[in-house]
Amino acid sequence: MTSTLSRLPALVPPPVDLPPRAAELRAEVRAFLAAERAAGAWSPRADVWLSGWDERFTRELGKRGWLGMTIPTEYGGGGATPLDRYVVTEELLAAGAPVAAHWVADRQIGPTLMRFGTEAQRRKFLPGIAAGEVYFGIGMSEPDSGSDLASVRTKAEKVDGGWELTGTKVWTSGAHQAHAFFALARSAPKDDTHRHAGLSQFIVDLHAPGVQIRPIPIITGAHHFNEVVFDHVFIPDDMVLGEIGSGWHQVTSELAFERSGPERFLSTYPLLAALIGELTAGPVDAGTRREIGALVSRLWALRRMSLAIAGALESGEAPELAAAVVKDLGTRYENEVVDAARLLVAIPPDPGAPDGFARLLADAIQHAPGFTLRGGTNEVLRGIVARGLGLR
Numbered sequence: 015m016t017s018t019l020s021r022l023p024a025l026v027p028p029p030v031d032l033p034p035r036a037a038e039l040r041a042e043v044r045a046f047l048a049a050e051r052a053a054g055a056w057s058p059r060a061d062v063w064l065s066g067w068d069e070r071f072t073r074e075l076g077k078r079g080w081l082g083m084t085i086p087t088e089y090g091g092g093g094a095t096p097l098d099r100y101v102v103t104e105e106l107l108a109a110g111a112p113v114a115a116h117w118v119a120d121r122q123i124g125p126t127l128m129r130f131g132t133e134a135q136r137r138k139f140l141p142g143i144a145a146g147e148v149y150f151g152i153g154m155s156e157p158d159s160g161s162d163l164a165s166v167r168t169k170a171e172k173v174d175g176g177w178e179l180t181g182t183k184v185w186t187s188g189a190h191q192a193h194a195f196f197a198l199a200r201s202a203p204k205d206d207t208h209r210h211a212g213l214s215q216f217i218v219d220l221h222a223p224g225v226q227i228r229p230i231p232i233i234t235g236a237h238h239f240n241e242v243v244f245d246h247v248f249i250p251d252d253m254v255l256g257e258i259g260s261g262w263h264q265v266t267s268e269l270a271f272e273r274s275g276p277e278r279f280l281s282t283y284p285l286l287a288a289l290i291g292e293l294t295a296g297p298v299d300a301g302t303r304r305e306i307g308a309l310v311s312r313l314w315a316l317r318r319m320s321l322a323i324a325g326a327l328e329s330g331e332a333p334e335l336a337a338a339v340v341k342d343l344g345t346r347y348e349n350e351v352v353d354a355a356r357l358l359v360a361i362p363p364d365p366g367a368p369d370g371f372a373r374l375l376a377d378a379i380q381h382a383p384g385f386t387l388r389g390g391t392n393e394v395l396r397g398i399v400a401r402g403l404g405l406r
Contacts, residue, residue: 025399026336029318030325036101043105046078050111057369058110058284060377063277064187064238064384066112072146075106075113081120082144085128090141096324104276104317110284110374114188114238119143119150122271123196130256130264135217139194152272153183153197153218153242154265162394163198163265164209168244170199170216176251177201177216179244185388189227189240194219196268197244198261213261217253224248234365234380267332273389274323274337279316279344281385282351285378286313288371289355302358309351316344335402338395345385345392352378 050056050071059066075081083099085091092098103121106113124143127136142148159165168181179199189195195218202212220227224247230239256264290306298306319340326333355375356363363376386392400406 025339025403026319027322027326027331027333029322030097032097032101032321036097039098039101040105042078043080043102046074047105047109047111050074051109056112058374059112060110060285060374061281061381062110062284063107063113063117063281064381064388065114065236065377066110067114067188067191068112069115069146069149071112072115074146075116076144076146081116081146082124082140085124085140085144089128089136090144091124092144096328097321100276100321100324104280107276107280108283108287115149115191116143116146117277118152118188118192119148121275121277122152122268123150125271126196126255126264126268129267130215130260132252134252135255139217148194149188149192151186151189151192151195151220151242153186153195155183155185157182157184157241164213164262166198166200166213168197168199170201170214170249172201173248177249177254179216179218179247179249181244183242183244184239185230186240186242187238187388189220189242190229190237192220195242196255198265201258201261210262212259213265214258215255215261215264216249217255218244218247218249219253222247232380236380266334269390270323270327270332270334270337272337273341273395274320274327274333276317276320278320278341278389279313279347281381282348282378283313285355285371285374286310286351288374289351289359292359292361292371305354305358309347309354312347316340316347320344335399338390338398338402341389342392342395342399348378348385349382352382 056068056071079092080102082091083094084096087093120143124140127139139148154163156166156168168179170177170179179197183197197216197218198213199216200212201214205211224245226243228241229237230241231237286309293302323333323336323340361372363379364372365376367373
């Protein structure tokens with residue numbers, strides 16, 4: 015008799031291996047990063063895809079063809095594969111390079127425009143994204159909604175020539191520096207029997223009349239997050255993303271890009287590398303070796319899972335369930351790296367240090383509370399996985 019477990023769908027796509035050309039590409043990226051470091055252009059930081067906003071660095075990546083890599087060449091991209099892009103992104107994250115300016119645009123805005131955008135929208139935004147000159151945010155979360163996107167209250171009302179948005183988005187990373195974002199809004203009255211119906215996406219110019227951006231500083235005073243308020247903001251018809259009423263389908267497919275990448279377990283990699291460097295400077299007991307070994311082996315397993323999703327994306331799939339698994343496991347892992355660094359080395363965190371272990375530890379501690387929240391809380395992600403497996 016077939017057991018229930020044997021009938022469950024696979025959580026992660028089949029494993030893939032990087033193509034032979036990946037080694038050459040990786041060597042090129044590492045050489046570039048080493049030259050940047052030698053020139054003192056930046057110092058490694060933890061959680062750089064949120065906090066490391068550096069438009070010069072982003073433009074340098076664009077010049078080398080390392081942004082918009084999966085965008086077709088006719089739109090200014092590289093016409094490469096998600097696996098090629100994976101090599102570049104993991105090297106940037108492992109180095110702790112300042113990638114925040116382009117991260118959202120490169121990771122999910124470009125692919126989403128290719129899937130749902132009009133030809134005019136692609137021509138308008140994709141070349142700038144690939145050049146590292148156009149920056150985007152994400153307008154999903156709202157006050158008092160947590161990770162429940164279906165509870166969106168921002169309203170989109172049809173007016174002559176377009177739509178009018180009224181409402182609030184929150185925790186919008188980089189909105190004060192970005193040019194635009196995708197906003198999820200309710201374009202039809204809420205129907206409690208079909209909570210996911212009546213939602214649409216709009217491309218919002220963050221400098222448009224009626225858009226207010228209010229900073230939400232973190233505990234250190236650093237400004238990454240924002241509240242974005244729409245006060246009757248006009249969105250022309252040509253800035254509707256995809257089809258009216260299809261917002262839920264579009265957003266959930268977009269989340270496969272957002273949740274599955276190496277940033278979900280490499281945000282603290284620079285700290286892990288620095289921790290190992292501190293430990294190997296002296297004798298290491300067996301217990302410490304086991305703990306570091308466990309962290310490194312889990313990192314490798316997470317990487318294999320994430321790579322498998324990149325392979326599925328390359329095949330045209332949208333593995334939302336697998337992405338939720340990687341995001342849940344990866345962000346919990348990132349917090350465990352922080353805990354290990356605090357316990358295994360007697361160096362206190364120092365946010366005023368110019369670089370090194372003390373500064374990386376301080377960065378990671380300050381950002382750690384957000385690891386399991388952004389991109390959907392881990393509790394919500396487990397619900398998604400359970401529902402995908404038919405267990406609820």
